[in-house]
Amino acid sequence: MKSSEGKTPGESAVETRYLVMPTQANPQGTAFGGAIVGWIDMTAAMAAQRHCGREVVTAGIDSLIFRQPIRIGDHVILKAAVNYVSRSSMEVGVQVIREDPYSGRQALATTAHLTIVALDENKRPVAVSPVSPQTPEEKRRHENARLRVRARKERLKAIDQENQPWRE
Numbered sequence: 001m002k003s004s005e006g007k008t009p010g011e012s013a014v015e016t017r018y019l020v021m022p023t024q025a026n027p028q029g030t031a032f033g034g035a036i037v038g039w040i041d042m043t044a045a046m047a048a049q050r051h052c053g054r055e056v057v058t059a060g061i062d063s064l065i066f067r068q069p070i071r072i073g074d075h076v077i078l079k080a081a082v083n084y085v086s087r088s089s090m091e092v093g094v095q096v097i098r099e100d101p102y103s104g105r106q107a108l109a110t111t112a113h114l115t116i117v118a119l120d121e122n123k124r125p126v127a128v129s130p131v132s133p134q135t136p137e138e139k140r141r142h143e144n145a146r147l148r149v150r151a152r153k154e155r156l157k158a159i160d161q162e163n164q165p166w167r168e
């Protein structure tokens with residue numbers, strides 16, 4: 001830990017790799033969006049768990065962009081890092097990179113921001129330590145995430161009002 005404020009994004013970051021199998025593809029022979037989202041969700045949750053040391057759940061996924069298709073047989077590399085901590089929620093950024101296993105050529109295929117919430121022993125949201133960005137890149141991501149978190153909370157209020165009849 002680099003400071004008394006909390007872990008750095010690098011200390012909880014997760015990088016993992018899969019090989020895209022035919023069962024994970026759509027009829028066009030490229031990775032099914034739902035499979036990609038599943039990998040993203042799992043990688044983000046692991047980064048959040050490593051940051052807060054608690055059970056976590058995914059509250060939302062934003063700015064999910066499928067930039068390039070990923071083919072059967074490609075390697076997918078997932079990189080997840082905690083960008084920002086609000087109170088109980090962490091914004092985790094995930095990059096999905098596709099790699100041709102023969103040439104080694106890489107391209108950014110999918111990106112997303114996830115809100116992952118830490119839970120206490122009673123499965124209720126619980127405050128977590130802030131994240132402590134160190135590098136200029138981490139600081140830039142932290143500041144951008146801070147602005148997104150503010151906008152997201154405003155948007156959620158409006159969505160909640162529309163869904164009022166469903167609230168318990």
Ligand SMILES: CC(C)(COP(=O)(O)OP(=O)(O)OC[C@H]1O[C@@H](n2cnc3c(N)ncnc32)[C@H](O)[C@@H]1OP(=O)(O)O)[C@@H](O)C(=O)NCCC(=O)NCCS
Nearest residue numbers: 056057058059060086087088089090115117125152153156
């Ligand atoms: C996520 C969940 C625990 C939030 O519970 P809640 O009673 O609404 O709690 P709160 O209103 O106190 O919100 C807790 C935090 O989550 C954030 N949050 C809640 N819903 C959110 C959403 N849809 N998107 C982004 N953030 C959200 C709040 O802003 C708050 O953040 P903060 O503490 O950092 O300020 C609850 O909605 C839940 O269990 N959802 C289902 C999760 C799930 O099944 N995920 C799929 C499998 S992992």
